[in-house]
Structure formats: structure tokens, C-alpha cells
Amino acid sequence: MPASIVWFRNDLRLADNPALTAALRSGRPVVPLYILDEETPGLRAAGAASRWWLHGSLHMLAASLAKLGSRLILRRGPARRVIEEIVGEADAAALYWNRAYDRSGMARDGEIKQTLERRGLVAEGLKGNLLFEPWQARKPDDTPYKVFTAFWRACRALPPPGPLLPAPARLPGPAHWPRSDALDALCLRSSAAADKSDLGSVWAPGEASAIARLATFVDDGLDRYRLTRDLPGTAGTSRLSPHLAFGEIGPRQAWRAATAAGLSASTEKFLAELGWREFAYSLLFHLEDPSGQNMRSEFDSFPWAPGSASLDAWREGRTGYPIVDAGMRELAATGWMHNRVRMIVASFLTKHLLVDWRQGERWFWESLVDADPANNAVGWQWVAGSAADAQPYFRVFNPVLQGEKFDPRGGYVRRWLPELASLPDDAVHRPWTAPRPLYVDRYPPPIVDHAAARQRALEAFRSLKRSA
Numbered sequence: 001m002p003a004s005i006v007w008f009r010n011d012l013r014l015a016d017n018p019a020l021t022a023a024l025r026s027g028r029p030v031v032p033l034y035i036l037d038e039e040t041p042g043l044r045a046a047g048a049a050s051r052w053w054l055h056g057s058l059h060m061l062a063a064s065l066a067k068l069g070s071r072l073i074l075r076r077g078p079a080r081r082v083i084e085e086i087v088g089e090a091d092a093a094a095l096y097w098n099r100a101y102d103r104s105g106m107a108r109d110g111e112i113k114q115t116l117e118r119r120g121l122v123a124e125g126l127k128g129n130l131l132f133e134p135w136q137a138r139k140p141d142d143t144p145y146k147v148f149t150a151f152w153r154a155c156r157a158l159p160p161p162g163p164l165l166p167a168p169a170r171l172p173g174p175a176h177w178p179r180s181d182a183l184d185a186l187c188l189r190s191s192a193a194a195d196k197s198d199l200g201s202v203w204a205p206g207e208a209s210a211i212a213r214l215a216t217f218v219d220d221g222l223d224r225y226r227l228t229r230d231l232p233g234t235a236g237t238s239r240l241s242p243h244l245a246f247g248e249i250g251p252r253q254a255w256r257a258a259t260a261a262g263l264s265a266s267t268e269k270f271l272a273e274l275g276w277r278e279f280a281y282s283l284l285f286h287l288e289d290p291s292g293q294n295m296r297s298e299f300d301s302f303p304w305a306p307g308s309a310s311l312d313a314w315r316e317g318r319t320g321y322p323i324v325d326a327g328m329r330e331l332a333a334t335g336w337m338h339n340r341v342r343m344i345v346a347s348f349l350t351k352h353l354l355v356d357w358r359q360g361e362r363w364f365w366e367s368l369v370d371a372d373p374a375n376n377a378v379g380w381q382w383v384a385g386s387a388a389d390a391q392p393y394f395r396v397f398n399p400v401l402q403g404e405k406f407d408p409r410g411g412y413v414r415r416w417l418p419e420l421a422s423l424p425d426d427a428v429h430r431p432w433t434a435p436r437p438l439y440v441d442r443y444p445p446p447i448v449d450h451a452a453a454r455q456r457a458l459e460a461f462r463s464l465k466r467s468a
Contacts, residue, residue, distance in 0.1 A: 001028055001174075002094075003030065003092045003093070004022075004029070004030055004094040005033050005086060006030060006096050007019070007033050007034075008033065008061070008072075009100065011098045011247035012034075012058065013249060013250065014207060015166065015207070016165045017098070017167075018127060019126050022096045024171065026093075026096075029173055031173070032070060033072075033075070034073070034075075035079050035083070036077075037077065037082075040078050040080070042103070043108070044291070044373060047365045047368070049199070049367050050245075051189065052188065054188050058072065059206075060206030060208065064207060068171045069170055070171035071173070072180070073086065073178050074181045083112055083116075087121070090174055094122035094123070096122075096126065097109065097126070099125040099129065101130075103289070129251070131161050131278055132278055134286065137154040144282060144283075145279075146388035151282065155275060160255075160259075164252060164256055198333075199334070199335050202334045209243070210249035213238070213243060214240060214253065214254060217240065223261075223264065223266055225237075225270050231407070232407055232412040233410075233415070240254060241372075242369045245371065245372045245375075254274060277374070280379070284373060290381065292358065298464060301464070310355065311349070313447050314345070314349050314360075315328065315363055317329040319348065320432075321399040321403075322417055323400075324345050324399050325416075326416035327342070332367070335367060336368065342379065343383055343397070344399060346379070347395075347396065348397070351454070352450070352453040352454070354456065354460060357380045357381060357384035361376055394458060396458070404429050413428050413429065419443045424438070432446065
């Protein structure tokens with residue numbers, strides 16, 4: 001019998017997977033396929049930390065499929081060519097996938113769909129990665145929202161996400177399986193940048209880990225989420241972001257689990273964070289290239305500083321501002337950074353150092369296990385001021401005050417900057433004020449003065465407004 005191919009991408013799960021469900025309901029043998037496509041023009045190759053995670057996620061997905069009597073076919077190459085090969089090898093009659101929302105991905109999927117349909121095959125993309133499609137929430141004039149608050153209000157007025165799709169109990173396979181590459185042959189964990197961090201002691205990729213983490217968060221963290229989510233020294237966030245980025249758990253599963261626990265201020269705040277992800281994907285869908293182009297064109301002439309030395313200091317966590325350096329050390333060690341600290345370090349790079357936000361976005365893309373094409377770019381542009389819905393240009397985070405507000409006892413800083421562990425609470429965020437015997441010489445002084453850097457940033461923004 002001709003087979004149905006389910007093309008896994010950033011949806012590496014069995015439960016609530018519309019593409020997998022559609023392939024199973026076709027009544028044909030199912031061929032699960034993953035393609036490492038680093039050759040199609042316009043597609044962005046994953047960074048080192050993401051590649052580390054992808055290796056583990058594919059390993060776990062293959063193991064889950066094996067328990068169902070199936071297998072995961074791995075191939076490397078341009079998706080159009082690989083799918084042509086697999087369709088022939090599997091004698092396939094249908095291809096199912098969950099939609100992409102970036103311009104290059106959508107163009108690739110559209111070309112594949114047209115090619116297969118001209119040959120009489122079924123080719124169908126489904127909604128599996130978002131709560132709402134980007135074209136569902138639109139302004140009364142039928143244009144997309146550019147402000148999050150209005151966007152999310154419109155989303156909340158839509159019918160809520162539908163019921164979850166169950167994971168299959170078994171998957172019928174073809175009589176003859178297509179050839180598969182070995183996982184190690186994809187070389188996802190060969191990057192020196194990823195090898196430097198012991199990510200395996202921090203993270204466990206895979207659908208089972210994602211489900212367990214969601215359950216733990218709902219049971220033990222959701223009720224206080226609104227109060228603790230901004231405290232980096234506290235386990236106050238869900239830490240679901242890498243699982244969502246790779247689709248090991250879907251946003252509908254997170255929504256359903258949270259709302260089933262009962263509506264509260266904390267639940268609404270968590271749902272709004274899922275909403276920010278929806279907003280970022282809406283912008284990704286409607287814009288050309290949010291990771292490389294300013295959403296506000298006037299920023300094309302912004303006077304960014306060259307900043308090679310200061311950029312290196314920022315990357316290496318030696319700016320002399322403890323909350324900034326602690327965040328960058330956490331990123332290097334774990335491939336992750338607390339969201340509040342992400343905003344602080346991004347503000348410091350773009351406003352204290354006047355380094356182009358694209359430099360920071362690229363470093364996060366390379367270093368984060370949860371690097372997401374929408375969230376990463378939109379988050380950086382929001383902080384830098386170049387986004388459609390950005391923080392005010394005059395909002396320049398004071399890294400000392402931010403540290404004292406969100407890490408008042410200094411637990412987060414002491415964890416990631418052990419050279420400051422002996423400082424008293426009132427000096428841990430401003431070590432240069434501590435008595436000399438307590439100040440460790442190997443921690444650097446601030447590379448910029450906050451007041452002077454803030455004034456320089458404000459003048460740069462004012463000059464941009466004057467020339468607009």
C-alpha cells in the first residue's frame with residue numbers, strides 16, 4: 001500500500017501532533033521523516049547549543065517511535081530533493097507537516113506542495129505549532145497588530161484552542177523502509193561551542209521530559225508564577241522554552257494544563273507569556289526578516305558603535321556589572337538564561353555599549369538551547385527599540401538597580417560569579433564599593449560608567465528622532 005509521510009520539523013513529539021494524526025488517519029502505512037536541511041536558501045542553520053538539543057530530541061523521538069513499531073528516517077540535504085527521494089522509496093501517496101511561519105520556510109513548503117499535488121499526491125500543512133494562526137487576530141482594518149497588548153486582547157476574544165490530539169498507540173509501517181542516515185552522521189554534537197558546556201547535566205531533551213517539566217510546573221510553580229517569574233535566583237519560571245522551541249510539547253498542551261489548574265492572576269500571566277510567543281510568530285509571519293532587518297526603518301541609520309572589545313567583554317561575562325556577567329556566565333554554562341536577565345544583558349549591550357542588536361541576537365542564536373526564530377529576534381528588537389512594539393527609547397536599565405531589585409540577596413550573582421561570593425549583600429551588585437579586602441581583584445571594574453553610558457545612549461536616540 002502507498003505510504004503517508006509525516007515530515008517532522010520543530011514538532012518533535014507524538015502527542016497533540018496534527019501532522020502525525022493526519023498521517024495515521026489516512027489509513028496508509030506511516031513513514032516518519034526528519035530532514036536536516038542546511039542547504040535551502042534563506043533557512044537559518046541552528047546554533048551550536050540548539051544542535052546539541054536537537055541531537056537529544058531526535059534520539060528520544062526515534063526511541064518513542066520504536067516502541068510503536070515504527071522508526072524515524074533521518075536524512076540530510078535540501079528538503080525538496082530529499083522528499084522527492086523519500087516519496088519514491090516509500091511509494092508515498094501523501095505528505096503531512098505542521099506549518100512553518102517564516103518567509104523562507106513557507107516558500108519551501110509551498111513549492112513542495114505544488115510539486116506533489118501536480119503529481120496527484122496529497123500534500124497538507126496543518127496548525128501544530130501555535131495556539132492561533134497569525135492571520136486570525138487582525139485589526140478591524142484587516143492589518144496585523146504591531147502592539148502586543150492589542151494583539152493578545154484580540155486572541156483572547158477568539159475561540160480557545162481545541163481539544164488535544166492523543167498520541168498514537170501504534171504506527172503501521174511500510175513493507176520496505178526507506179534508507180536512513182545514522183543520527184551521529186548528522187554531526188549535531190560536533191561543535192566546539194556546545195562541547196564546552198556540560199549541557200547534559202542541566203537538560204534532558206525529549207517529549208517525556210517536556211511533559212514531566214510541564215506537570216511539575218503546574219503542580220509546584222504556577223500558583224506563584226506572577227510573583228516569582230522575575231527573580232533569577234528563584235526557580236520561578238516554567239523552563240519549558242527549549243521544549244516548546246523544538247515542539248517536544250505543543251503550546252496547546254501548555255495552555256490546557258495551565259487552565260485546567262484554575263484561572264488566577266498567575267495563570268493569566270503564564271498564558272500571556274504564551275501569547276508573547278504567538279505575537280512574535282505573528283511578526284515573523286508578516287515581516288521579511290526580523291533577525292536581520294530593523295522593524296522600524298529609521299533604525300537603519302542608528303549610530304551603533306563598532307564595539308569589538310566591549311562585545312567580547314559582554315560575551316565572556318566580564319563587563320564589571322555583576323547581574324550582566326552572571327547572566328552571560330549562566331548562558332555559557334547552561335545554554336539558557338533567565339528571561340529578566342535576558343532583558344538586562346540585551347539592554348546593556350545595545351544601550352550602554354551601543355552595539356548593534358544583531359550582534360547580540362546572533363550570539364544568543366548560537367548559545368541558547370531555546371533559540372527560537374521568532375522570540376529571539378523580536379525580543380532583541382523590543383529591547384533595542386527597533387521593534388514595532390518596543391520599550392521606550394529612554395528606558396535604559398540601570399544594571400545595579402536591576403540586580404538589587406530582582407536579586408536582592410545576591411544569590412543569583414554569587415552562584416555564577418563565585419569570585420564575589422564573600423561580598424556582603426549591599427556590595428554584591430556594586431563590588432567596587434566594597435572594602436578593599438573583600439573586593440576580589442580578578443573581577444574587573446565596570447567597562448563603562450552607567451550615567452555616562454546612559455547619557456550617550458539617550459543622545460544617540462534623540463539624534464535618530466531628530467533626523468526622522
